[in-house]
Amino acid sequence: MTENYSSEQETERTMPISDDDLMCRFQKGDESGFRRLLERYQDRILNYIYRMVSDRHLAEDLTQEVFVRVYVHAGRYHPGSSFAPWLYRIASNMAINELRRRKRWRFVTINNNPSESDRNVVVDIKDEDSVDPEQVVQQKEASEEVSEALKKIPDKYRAPLILRELEGYDYEEISQILDIPRGTVKSRLNRGRALLETVLKRARSVNAVAF
């Protein structure tokens, strides 16, 4: 028994245990499998959901709920399939449900002045003095801009964009996660990118007038 254990430890040091293996361990009652997966994915899921709902606290609550569901519904995971798309599917459903619910109770925004936050970009370049600070500032501003623009495009375009650009999933995986055909993934990404560009262009022209 001890021998078995140490050889397992040895393997782990040389080769990380796959998500699927960890999930199978958890299904067999080993909670450490779940803890390891939580550790592996909590930040990624938080960022994905945050980009979908644009609210940090809400994103934390939803991410927490995603992992509660993984724990509770572990039995629904099919061993041998890929864990990440399954996890992202739960996360997508959580985020999309929340957005759908939010729409139902949506406020009519009276003071529509989102450009205010664009102008108050806080730039912190302390840790990055090895690279050209000018470039860092520009990159940060551009990323802030794109982050604001992302909030303004419809969710159905935002979800595949984030899964593609931030999470690096291919079309087949995105199709599985969002449960839409691959062709739809392709057209939504194309349309999403075009929309994002339009929003960015508009924001820039508004800012140019404002300054």
Place this chain on the structure above:
Amino acid sequence: MNCHQINENLSAFIDNELSSDDTNIVKAHLIRCSSCRQQRDKMEEIGRNIRYMAPLTTPADFEFRVFAGIRKHEARRTNRFFWRWQTILLPAACLIVGILLGVTSNSVFNFPESSLLTSSESTVESDSLVAVSDQEILYDYHLGRFARRAIIPVAVDVIPESPDVFDSLSFDEQSGFDSGISPPPQYVLDNIPMRVSYERTIY
């Protein structure tokens, strides 16, 4: 392919998701068409800017919070299980007692009519705006008995949902995951409170 057709495929091209034939066609077009090249550069730049967005990290107590959520869920499930049995056993017990005593009694576990709320279906009115999103039966340890808890989101100035936004994205129906029961107490978008919800226990 003309510029329009190339444009339709540019996004898949930069994602390496075109067939090799189509990839070659787009490549050949890009060599001679500066406007499509510009378009590709813009798309690539947007991707770069998305990837450079400042990442968040989970708070230090996150694992603790997840496990607290799990325990809460498990407790709720156990309570529901007991409640299910109570609904069968209690009327049965009442019936037996009733038969034995010659008295018909079924009021032990009945809730007053006024507290009955329709579950799941939300109704939003333009002014009072009290909507019941969900309700559940919980064992109230303070009262030492079962209680009906309803979660009542309250909001103002609501405009109706536009159904087309989510047309073909799939939700809980497919995967069977229900939407979370308790929404966070409050959240804010663009500094305007969108919805305030609170939990009310109704006996």
